[in-house]
Amino acid sequence: MANAEFFADIFPADFWDRIDRTKLIEDRHSFFGDAEVFEWLIRTTRPEVIVELGSWKGHSANYMADVCRQQGLNTKIICVDTFNGSAEHWHDPGMRAEMHLTNGRPTILERFMGNTVARGNTDHVFPLPLDGKTAAALFRMYELRADLIFIDAGHEYEMVRDDIRAYWPLLSERGVMFGDDYQMWMTAVAAHDVAKELNVPVMVAMRKWIYMTPALQQAMLPPGSQIRTQFDGWEIQHHFGDPEHTAKVVADYRGRVPM
Ligand SMILES: C[S@@+](CC[C@H](N)C(=O)[O-])C[C@H]1O[C@@H](n2cnc3c(N)ncnc32)[C@H](O)[C@@H]1O
Numbered sequence: 499m500a501n502a503e504f505f506a507d508i509f510p511a512d513f514w515d516r517i518d519r520t521k522l523i524e525d526r527h528s529f530f531g532d533a534e535v536f537e538w539l540i541r542t543t544r545p546e547v548i549v550e551l552g553s554w555k556g557h558s559a560n561y562m563a564d565v566c567r568q569q570g571l572n573t574k575i576i577c578v579d580t581f582n583g584s585a586e587h588w589h590d591p592g593m594r595a596e597m598h599l600t601n602g603r604p605t606i607l608e609r610f611m612g613n614t615v616a617r618g619n620t621d622h623v624f625p626l627p628l629d630g631k632t633a634a635a636l637f638r639m640y641e642l643r644a645d646l647i648f649i650d651a652g653h654e655y656e657m658v659r660d661d662i663r664a665y666w667p668l669l670s671e672r673g674v675m676f677g678d679d680y681q682m683w684m685t686a687v688a689a690h691d692v693a694k695e696l697n698v699p700v701m702v703a704m705r706k707w708i709y710m711t712p713a714l715q716q717a718m719l720p721p722g723s724q725i726r727t728q729f730d731g732w733e734i735q736h737h738f739g740d741p742e743h744t745a746k747v748v749a750d751y752r753g754r755v756p757m
Pocket of ligand 1: 528
């Protein structure tokens with residue numbers, strides 16, 4: 499009921515019909531990677547609701563939507579983002595250009611929406627243009643629960659730590675939380691520090707940290723993933739799970755989103 503109430507109020511059935519499509523822009527710039535980890539997590543959890551914190555131009559969200567559709571799932575993906583960029587995007591000249599400022603404001607939301615419409619995912623993907631803390635407060639008011647939560651907003655230690663702490667209570671019982679950029683030590687150490695507080699082991703697959711919740715413990719631990727008790731470095735794992743399946747997922751992804 500809590501989730502139904504949230505969607506009825508915030509993303510009613512005509513949400514996308516009310517968007518002025520003449521203002522939307524398609525834009526391929528993306529931070530998305532490790533498609534096979536997303537695919538595996540969606541197959542494992544079969545989520546009804548996904549919360550993504552940090553969406554940029556929507557490529558990770560739209561990839562998840564594509565996988566959900568392939569799996570016959572009617573998943574709704576709530577994308578929390580200020581759509582105003584992170585500190586590092588404002589600092590780096592190349593990234594600043596990627597925000598395409600108009601009247602002093604990034605046009606990331608227009609690009610997120612343009613990509614979502616172009617990919618045919620308006621039944622699945624819903625942008626919530628709030629900062630992570632405000633969105634978490636809103637979710638608490640509705641007692642919203644998500645089956646999969648992906649953390650990919652600010653990458654400073656305190657930001658990652660606080661995001662995990664704020665979003666962990668929103669997970670459903672069978673839910674799984676994961677996050678990007680384990681290769682960045684601040685992200686990895688924050689993921690390990692909060693895992694200790696919560697008493698959950700950390701699984702590492704490619705660049706993703708994943709909290710081993712009971713839902714995952716019941717599933718097979720795929721080859722190519724590791725359980726870590728502390729951060730002791732990172733090196734890329736070039737495939738995840740069954741190599742043949744991984745190659746198929748990657749080829750399929752490349753076919754849909756030219757890189
Ligand atoms: C690395 S990008 C996300 C990339 C995206 N997941 C993908 O794979 O394409 C980080 C995003 O986090 C957003 N962000 C940073 N700090 C935030 C905050 N406190 N609340 C909400 N969004 C935030 C930025 O606007 C940016 O779009």
